Amino acid sequence: MSASSRSLNLAVIPGDGIGQEVVAEGLKVLSAVLPQDVKLETRDFDFGARRYHATGETLTDADLDALKAHDAILLGAIGDPSVPSGVLERGFLLKLRFAFDHHVNLRPSKLLPGVATPLAGQPEIDFVVVREGTEGPYTGNGGTIRKGTEHEVATEVSVNTAYGVERVIRDAFARAQARPRKKLTLVHKNNVLTFAGHLWTDVFNRVAAEYPEVTTDYIHVDAATIYLVTDPARFDVIVTDNLFGDIITDLAAAVSGGIGVAASGNINPSGDFPSMFEPVHGSAPDIAGQGKADPTATVLSVALLLRHLGYEGEAARIEEAVSADLGERGGLPARSTSEIGDALAARVAG
Amino acid sequence: MSASSRSLNLAVIPGDGIGQEVVAEGLKVLSAVLPQDVKLETRDFDFGARRYHATGETLTDADLDALKAHDAILLGAIGDPSVPSGVLERGFLLKLRFAFDHHVNLRPSKLLPGVATPLAGQPEIDFVVVREGTEGPYTGNGGTIRKGTEHEVATEVSVNTAYGVERVIRDAFARAQARPRKKLTLVHKNNVLTFAGHLWTDVFNRVAAEYPEVTTDYIHVDAATIYLVTDPARFDVIVTDNLFGDIITDLAAAVSGGIGVAASGNINPSGDFPSMFEPVHGSAPDIAGQGKADPTATVLSVALLLRHLGYEGEAARIEEAVSADLGERGGLPARSTSEIGDALAARVAG
Ligand SMILES: CC(C)[C@H](C(=O)O)[C@@H](O)C(=O)O
Numbered sequence: 001m002s003a004s005s006r007s008l009n010l011a012v013i014p015g016d017g018i019g020q021e022v023v024a025e026g027l028k029v030l031s032a033v034l035p036q037d038v039k040l041e042t043r044d045f046d047f048g049a050r051r052y053h054a055t056g057e058t059l060t061d062a063d064l065d066a067l068k069a070h071d072a073i074l075l076g077a078i079g080d081p082s083v084p085s086g087v088l089e090r091g092f093l094l095k096l097r098f099a100f101d102h103h104v105n106l107r108p109s110k111l112l113p114g115v116a117t118p119l120a121g122q123p124e125i126d127f128v129v130v131r132e133g134t135e136g137p138y139t140g141n142g143g144t145i146r147k148g149t150e151h152e153v154a155t156e157v158s159v160n161t162a163y164g165v166e167r168v169i170r171d172a173f174a175r176a177q178a179r180p181r182k183k184l185t186l187v188h189k190n191n192v193l194t195f196a197g198h199l200w201t202d203v204f205n206r207v208a209a210e211y212p213e214v215t216t217d218y219i220h221v222d223a224a225t226i227y228l229v230t231d232p233a234r235f236d237v238i239v240t241d242n243l244f245g246d247i248i249t250d251l252a253a254a255v256s257g258g259i260g261v262a263a264s265g266n267i268n269p270s271g272d273f274p275s276m277f278e279p280v281h282g283s284a285p286d287i288a289g290q291g292k293a294d295p296t297a298t299v300l301s302v303a304l305l306l307r308h309l310g311y312e313g314e315a316a317r318i319e320e321a322v323s324a325d326l327g328e329r330g331g332l333p334a335r336s337t338s339e340i341g342d343a344l345a346a347r348v349a350g
Numbered sequence: 351m352s353a354s355s356r357s358l359n360l361a362v363i364p365g366d367g368i369g370q371e372v373v374a375e376g377l378k379v380l381s382a383v384l385p386q387d388v389k390l391e392t393r394d395f396d397f398g399a400r401r402y403h404a405t406g407e408t409l410t411d412a413d414l415d416a417l418k419a420h421d422a423i424l425l426g427a428i429g430d431p432s433v434p435s436g437v438l439e440r441g442f443l444l445k446l447r448f449a450f451d452h453h454v455n456l457r458p459s460k461l462l463p464g465v466a467t468p469l470a471g472q473p474e475i476d477f478v479v480v481r482e483g484t485e486g487p488y489t490g491n492g493g494t495i496r497k498g499t500e501h502e503v504a505t506e507v508s509v510n511t512a513y514g515v516e517r518v519i520r521d522a523f524a525r526a527q528a529r530p531r532k533k534l535t536l537v538h539k540n541n542v543l544t545f546a547g548h549l550w551t552d553v554f555n556r557v558a559a560e561y562p563e564v565t566t567d568y569i570h571v572d573a574a575t576i577y578l579v580t581d582p583a584r585f586d587v588i589v590t591d592n593l594f595g596d597i598i599t600d601l602a603a604a605v606s607g608g609i610g611v612a613a614s615g616n617i618n619p620s621g622d623f624p625s626m627f628e629p630v631h632g633s634a635p636d637i638a639g640q641g642k643a644d645p646t647a648t649v650l651s652v653a654l655l656l657r658h659l660g661y662e663g664e665a666a667r668i669e670e671a672v673s674a675d676l677g678e679r680g681g682l683p684a685r686s687t688s689e690i691g692d693a694l695a696a697r698v699a700g
């Protein structure tokens with residue numbers, strides 16, 4: 001492929017609430033940072049509450065086919081109080097992760113200079129969570145009998161396979177190996193969830209033997225939440241199960257500057273399906289349409305997207321721009337969603 | 351029963367590591383606070399790593415019979431690195447909770463004056479978590495096939511019954527009703543764990559109708575970890591599932607002064623079996639035998655024990671003593687385990 005023929009074919013899912021607003025800024029920054037010779041083509045998809053109310057659809061097979069034809073997906077936020085809990089989560093977000101086998105859910109946490117944290121003493125925070133994305137308690141296995149009666153029994157089955165656990169653990173070891181500190185922590189609850197726990201622990205220890213330079217340790221998920229507030233600097237790379245990852249990455253986002261700046265990637269490293277990048281925050285209907293949403297998390301998700309597609313320099317430029325922008329925000333009057341986007345676009349273009 | 355014939359028949363399980371040391375102080379304070387006419391009888395049980403290594407036993411039927419003959423159980427800590435992960439947890443701690451149907455796992459969090467918290471700005475923290483103790487992912491349901499091969503599949507089944515969910519939700523509503531703020535928050539992940547989530551949510555909403563004075567809300571477990579560090583004052587009473595409760599109570603302990611002061615009760619409100627009281631912390635083998643462990647969590651567990659048995663005045667006296675003691679600690683040289691116990695015993699006796 002000659003440099004002049006490069007293209008980036010992006011599926012864009014603004015979604016609900018503030019999704020629309022933050023995605024617009026993400027695209028603004030993306031356009032500003034991309035080399036001139038890269039042809040950016042975007043196609044918008046209307047998934048979310050509106051489509052669900054209009055058609056009853058969340059994500060059809062035809063939708064999946066259409067999405068598949070892209071290099072990557074950028075998502076704002078999906079979810080609205082008008083839709084019963086679980087419908088869009090299971091019917092769209094999780095369906096997409098499973099259909100495209102997004103087994104590496106990447107969630108970096110870095111406390112940038114000048115950013116407020118609820119923790120005292122501005123600790124050093126710079127780690128990345130590799131959350132498994134296609135197994136565990138998220139599979140939808142389980143069921144209900146005698147629903148609505150006093151004899152109801154509801155089950156949820158966490159499914160863990162050697163195949164699924166090993167590939168995400170390998171991904172995490174490779175990431176740890178590539179970082180200066182080269183440290184990997186397995187987070188689980190292997191003293192109680194002994195079946196899944198043994199599988200995770202055994203595979204972790206087996207793969208560890210192939211990475212002699214990577215320091216490893218294990219901590220229970222409950223203890224991990226303690227360390228995240230008392231000693232977050234102890235973490236470099238964390239690998240964990242789908243549900244534990246969901247929980248600790250929200251906490252990680254909270255301590256490292258809030259979900260306004262937390263980015264994530266739902267990655268399929270094989271490249272068989274496009275990976276999806278999205279802010280960790282939700283659709284925040286309470287502030288939607290008011291230009292109050294911070295687009296930084298989406299902009300940082302664009303950086304993850306670019307890095308995934310091989311645009312390392314452009315990804316780094318976005319991260320530096322965000323870092324510089326956040327460093328200057330302290331004491332300044334609040335800016336609108338698009339003002340922040342403009343400022344970041346100007347920095348990366350410059 | 352005449353006042354002069356009162357007795358408190360206590361099973362004591364010092365356990366492993368610092369368990370021994372902290373339980374000794376708990377008993378010291380208990381003796382000091384009990385009215386003269388109450389005859390305290392204690393029987394020590396040798397559960398834990400030593401017994402396991404010597405006999406292979408963790409908790410036998412005969413042990414359960416012997417424990418059953420007591421008004422309550424005080425436990426220090428169980429667990430040692432010499433025992434494979436899960437053996438003592440499943441074989442002793444969880445076995446006891448299940449055998450004695452300890453379905454209300456009570457974990458108060460209160461940031462006392464003068465106590466250090468990792469959170470900036472010394473927020474107000476005064477809530478109690480009612481964690482379900484006999485169901486969810488803790489039942490040991492699940493299994494492994496093709497163990498050790500690349501085709502291994504390990505499952506964990508979260509079991510939730512209307513019976514089990516309703517009784518703990520009722521307990522939580524009653525506790526919320528009795529507190530000044532009268533607020534109850536359900537924590538779950540009902541947008542993903544939809545089978546269990548619907549059961550919890552339906553029962554919660556149904557029982558709520560019987561408590562018009564109690565304000566209720568719902569938050570996902572991932573968001574709950576955010577609030578616990580950004581706005582812990584929003585919580586009054588929380589009711590949640592066994593695993594979510596495990597995770598958020600460790601975080602709650604961390605933000606409200608650390609696990610050195612976090613107490614818990616494993617309660618069977620029916621009284622069919624004795625309830626068990628224990629500090630949230632573990633056996634901390636790294637500091638065992640050095641007189642460094644803070645016995646405060648155990649002493650506060652003794653207060654929960656006394657309240658459970660109807661000694662409300664004595665429980666309050668212990669809590670006041672702890673509060674006063676902690677308030678004076680700042681800036682003072684560190685005291686040993688027994689010095690703290692002595693100080694608390696002197697206060698409650700005085
Ligand atoms: C919305 C929900 C399905 C999702 C999850 O639980 O994975 C979200 O919390 C997240 O972390 O991306």
Ligand SMILES: CC(C)[C@H](C(=O)O)[C@@H](O)C(=O)O
Nearest residue numbers: 191192222439443444596630
């Ligand atoms: C030791 C372990 C079995 C236990 C639990 O998970 O319940 C502990 O973490 C607790 O919170 O009491």
